[in-house]
Amino acid sequence: MAPKLYTQDMSPTCRSVYLTAAALDLKLELITVDVWKNQQFSKSFLEINPTHTIPTLDDDGTIVWDSNAINIYLVSKYGKDDSLYPNDINIRAVINQRLFYNANVIFHLAKSLILKTAKRKPFDKDDVTEIRKIYEVIEKFLETTTWMGCDTVTIVDFAIFSFVLFLVTCEPLDSIVFPRVSKWVQKMKNLPYFYVMKKGMQDIETFTNERLNIKSEPMIFDELPLKEKEVTNLTDFYDNNVPSTSWEGNDDILPRSKWELPFKTYIAKDFIKKRTVTEKEFGTISTD
Numbered sequence: 001m002a003p004k005l006y007t008q009d010m011s012p013t014c015r016s017v018y019l020t021a022a023a024l025d026l027k028l029e030l031i032t033v034d035v036w037k038n039q040q041f042s043k044s045f046l047e048i049n050p051t052h053t054i055p056t057l058d059d060d061g062t063i064v065w066d067s068n069a070i071n072i073y074l075v076s077k078y079g080k081d082d083s084l085y086p087n088d089i090n091i092r093a094v095i096n097q098r099l100f101y102n103a104n105v106i107f108h109l110a111k112s113l114i115l116k117t118a119k120r121k122p123f124d125k126d127d128v129t130e131i132r133k134i135y136e137v138i139e140k141f142l143e144t145t146t147w148m149g150c151d152t153v154t155i156v157d158f159a160i161f162s163f164v165l166f167l168v169t170c171e172p173l174d175s176i177v178f179p180r181v182s183k184w185v186q187k188m189k190n191l192p193y194f195y196v197m198k199k200g201m202q203d204i205e206t207f208t209n210e211r212l213n214i215k216s217e218p219m220i221f222d223e224l225p226l227k228e229k230e231v232t233n234l235t236d237f238y239d240n241n242v243p244s245t246s247w248e249g250n251d252d253i254l255p256r257s258k259w260e261l262p263f264k265t266y267i268a269k270d271f272i273k274k275r276t277v278t279e280k281e282f283g284t285i286s287t288d
């Protein structure tokens with residue numbers, strides 16, 4: 001039975017688990033908990049996670065919450081080897097250090113930016129400074145390792161990448177100023193399982209555009225590596241590729257889909273877009 005993941009695609013913490021599962025070639029059953037509708041406070045969800053956060057994993061009754069704890073659990077249980085979270089004490093120390101930096105610093109900044117967007121508030125100079133500070137720190141990380149934690153891809157790449165993909169929609173990454181981070185983002189996007197990020201990125205784009213009244217063209221996809229099917233937008237891709245499943249649990253947690261791996265790989269063109277936020281773009285600003 002596939003482990004169940006309570007999730008919402010646009011959440012960076014959830015998407016880091018998607019990357020781990022995809023890297024492990026592990027199927028997950030995804031159950032959407034819409035935090036914008038406060039479904040995380042439903043009685044049934046609070047019973048399994050009193051901290052009311054997603055992602056939350058239910059692996060045949062073993063409940064794990066917190067994305068890092070989930071990623072470590074999945075690699076320990078389902079990994080064919082330790083490559084995604086190496087046992088070597090020195091390597092692991094660096095990985096842990098960067099995982100905690102992500103959890104303690106990057107997560108909180110991203111959360112404040114998402115909440116600002118939800119309230120249709122503009123970003124200010126301090127937000128941009130904080131984002132750039134993060135780019136500077138991870139540029140430093142990459143002076144000592146070729147991937148984010150060591151010289152192979154690990155769960156800290158998944159954790160930080162999920163947030164960086166969001167941050168670049170707020171403040172673009174300058175490849176001249178941050179060459180190592182830019183190269184690493186490209187390497188991450190070239191991973192065969194990068195496609196698991198796309199639905200969430202599209203949701204973020206829709207969420208942002210709706211709140212900022214921005215009209216954008218649908219994203220266009222390059223298909224890799226096989227030219228088997230025309231895919232012009234993510235909604236079609238997911239409608240055609242993600243089978244729905246019936247949910248027999250509590251009604252207050254909505255079913256969404258079953259994660260079937262592996263899918264074909266698609267790379268989005270112009271996936272990372274610059275978002276310019278000015279007071280003018282907000283139209284009537286609502287604070288609720």
Ligand SMILES: N[C@@H](CCC(=O)N[C@@H](CS)C(=O)NCC(=O)O)C(=O)O
Binds near residue numbers: 014054
């Ligand atoms: N440290 C946790 C943070 C998880 C978290 O706060 N997730 C957000 C969505 S990105 C959430 O569930 N928010 C709803 C809430 O806190 O009630 C992790 O890495 O999983």
